[in-house]
Amino acid sequence: MGEVFQKTDAVVIGAGPCGLFQVFELGLLGINSVLIDSLPHIGGQCSELYPDKPLYDMPGILVCTGQELADNIYLQIKPFNPTIKLGEEVTMIEKNKEGYKITTNKDSCFLTKTLFIAGGVGSFQPKKMGLGKTEDFENNWLHYKIKEKQKFFGKKLVIFGGGDSALDWAIDFASSSDFQNSGGSVTLVHRSATFRGAEHSVDKMKELANSNQLQLIEFGQLKSFNCERDSLNSIVISTQDKEISIDADQLLVFFGLSAKLGPIANWGLDITKKSINVNPETCQTNQKGIFAIGDIAKYPGKKKLILSGCHEAAMAAFAAKAIIEPGKKVHVQYTTTSKKLQERLGVLKK
Numbered sequence: 001m002g003e004v005f006q007k008t009d010a011v012v013i014g015a016g017p018c019g020l021f022q023v024f025e026l027g028l029l030g031i032n033s034v035l036i037d038s039l040p041h042i043g044g045q046c047s048e049l050y051p052d053k054p055l056y057d058m059p060g061i062l063v064c065t066g067q068e069l070a071d072n073i074y075l076q077i078k079p080f081n082p083t084i085k086l087g088e089e090v091t092m093i094e095k096n097k098e099g100y101k102i103t104t105n106k107d108s109c110f111l112t113k114t115l116f117i118a119g120g121v122g123s124f125q126p127k128k129m130g131l132g133k134t135e136d137f138e139n140n141w142l143h144y145k146i147k148e149k150q151k152f153f154g155k156k157l158v159i160f161g162g163g164d165s166a167l168d169w170a171i172d173f174a175s176s177s178d179f180q181n182s183g184g185s186v187t188l189v190h191r192s193a194t195f196r197g198a199e200h201s202v203d204k205m206k207e208l209a210n211s212n213q214l215q216l217i218e219f220g221q222l223k224s225f226n227c228e229r230d231s232l233n234s235i236v237i238s239t240q241d242k243e244i245s246i247d248a249d250q251l252l253v254f255f256g257l258s259a260k261l262g263p264i265a266n267w268g269l270d271i272t273k274k275s276i277n278v279n280p281e282t283c284q285t286n287q288k289g290i291f292a293i294g295d296i297a298k299y300p301g302k303k304k305l306i307l308s309g310c311h312e313a314a315m316a317a318f319a320a321k322a323i324i325e326p327g328k329k330v331h332v333q334y335t336t337t338s339k340k341l342q343e344r345l346g347v348l349k350k
């Protein structure tokens with residue numbers, strides 16, 4: 001039996017902040033879209049990697065967390081009523097004379113005139129602790145991300161890593177009076193003495209270590225752990241010259257992400273170092289009708305910021321409109337004054 005392809009004007013791959021905003025920009029131009037993400041939730045890196053962390057560089061928003069940003073863009077796209085498929089990875093793209101046939105690993109099939117790849121770093125996976133079969137302990141006492149930091153209050157935390165995430169969380173917990181008052185403690189373990197994180201974070205972490213608000217172990221690696229049923233009791237860290245046993249309740253591991261482009265690498269796109277090369281005027285890739293925006297898109301001067309990805313979404317939407325409705329003039333309109341845009345947004349007062 002042949003697959004049934006649902007026809008649409010636009011498919012957006014990736015429901016990170018830029019993919020979500022792509023749906024918004026398309027909606028403003030009167031284009032309905034289908035949004036697909038392999039994660040079971042919207043928000044991409046914002047919800048997966050830093051849901052509780054504050055962002056300060058969104059225009060007009062003094063501060064919001066990663067999750068709040070994702071949730072707010074989601075509210076913004078609601079008037080456009082996109083079809084949203086979560087927990088589905090786009091595995092195949094085939095060109096035909098009407099556009100592109102898109103298939104997911106859950107057998108959803110779409111035939112679209114335009115395609116927007118907002119795949120970020122691809123299907124990202126945290127790099128795991130290399131110590132045997134530790135999967136059974138994940139989200140119990142072994143964590144690769146933090147969703148609710150209050151759950152760690154009162155615990156003996158050991159944080160592994162030398163990049164921004166490890167430093168940020170070590171500083172966050174160690175300098176929180178609520179965490180200290182709850183009886184919690186923080187040990188930061190890094191396999192070298194050179195940290196990859198921002199200089200000011202390294203300075204702050206060392207200041208906290210000097211005032212004994214956190215314990216720092218350099219050249220350290222997890223050698224073994226001692227757990228009983230579901231509870232961790234202690235771990236052994238090996239350093240260059242000795243082994244150190246530490247009482248520990250929870251391990252937080254931030255070794256970075258292994259960026260795997262996944263299926264995107266096989267779609268005949270012009271890719272350099274896991275990024276898709278695009279024309280910066282339109283964000284179109286080397287294939288007509290396929291656009292790439294957000295972290296995955298590359299052009300001279302590219303900055304991997306949410307702000308840049310949102311601008312790219314606007315550029316791509318205008319270029320796509322010309323493909324979907326060839327020959328039709330598309331003018332830039334303001335949401336403040338355009339009745340048509342306000343109607344599409346569902347905010348027009350009669």
Ligand SMILES: Cc1cc2nc3c(=O)[nH]c(=O)nc-3n(C[C@H](O)[C@H](O)[C@H](O)COP(=O)(O)OP(=O)(O)OC[C@H]3O[C@@H](n4cnc5c(N)ncnc54)[C@H](O)[C@@H]3O)c2cc1C
Nearest residue numbers: 014016017018037038044045089090119120122294295306
């Ligand atoms: C700790 C941290 C703090 C940050 N702070 C800031 C900040 O303050 N300001 C700022 O501007 N930026 C910040 N960033 C960067 C920002 O998060 C990224 O620029 C942004 O998330 C990129 O958005 P995106 O939509 O392009 O991709 P992503 O957020 O990476 O989302 C891509 C989505 O595509 C999905 N996907 C990939 N391949 C497929 C496929 N084949 N099928 C289906 N789905 C697929 C993935 O599952 C993912 O959900 C920060 C990043 C980190 C890690």
